[in-house]
Amino acid sequence: MRLTVFNGSPRGTKSNTDILINSFLDGFMRSDGNTYELAYLKRIKESNNFIKLFQATEQVLLAFPLYLDGPPAIVKTFIELLEPLCGRADNPGVGFIVQSGFPEANHSRWLERYLKKLASRLNCEYKGTVIKGGVEGIQALPALASRKLLRSFYKLGKTFGETGEFDQQIVRKLAQPERLTKFQFWRFNLLGKFYWNTMLRKNKAFGKRFDKPYS
């Protein structure tokens, strides 16, 4: 199976999206004969090549972080480039991975509807959308803590490499929690504050954290 993966993170190779993609691809490549191409949408100068990569494959995986409830602008720019391909009979199948810093999947549900509609607009077979919250900060976690998450993406990739479909059971698990309880929020908020304060202190900006430069 030929797969093209588009990494839509504005952070490119330094992104959490890239970490998830790499685990997915490790699993995907376990099947004999599978090949892939990986393109970074932040390299806008290569955009002519994006269209070629989209057309010259059987499956496309578009993975990106949730930015203010939608696709990052670089991903939307890419989607606009695909306009001439709308409705073509030979378009590849397309699946999506949306990861967010916010921990709950429900932030990404409207976007999921958009992506499903996008697949139909392009006349691509829709493979589904994998939603994973709470991903910001995984690079700061010890390897052990992120291993479980990466293992899930590995398995997801492995099944995809064998069948061309997402394992729905893994998709459902990754999307947990759909919403947080008050206690879960309290815990998330505590970790979040620690995370931001560490970065603010590292940059000697802690004292300025409540600045209002535009008022």
Place this chain on the structure above:
Amino acid sequence: MKIVILNGNPVENTGFDNYLKNLASLLESRNHVVTILKLREMKIKYCTGFFGCWVKTPGKCVIKDDMSNICREYICSDLALFTSPVIMGFPSALLKKAHERIIPLLHPYFEFIQNEVHHLSRYDKYPLIGLLLEKEGDTDEEDIEIISGIYRRTAINLNTSLCFVKLTSDLIEEVANEINSI
């Protein structure tokens, strides 16, 4: 009311731009103060996602371009009108580019709003938002519903609410009345 109109039309299209110009004139005749920001003529880089605006220079983006003016206009307004033609079922990448660069106006800390995690306010007051779209050839009701759903969510993240979604097929008078009724 002070109103900022973000014109997210990416290409020279006199129909769309004229609609906004006429809307602005009508609103001004009703004593509103209106600023149109033609985003395609401004220098706006893509967000790089490294949170410099939260952890290096709190409240200000580290990228030096026209976004600092846009952020100032935005936060000093009572209403921000997001406007764009619908392209591939969503507002333009140009509008989204500016839109996601206004996060310096928020604080990195979290808050539990409507039982969801969102970011804390940095400022005491944020403008209400409205959405004005121009349909493309294949835009249908479902597209408008999805865009509206996404913008209702965005409004929570921007510590405000979405007052209305209008189309450029609506009469200018109607849009102005909607704004007047806020």
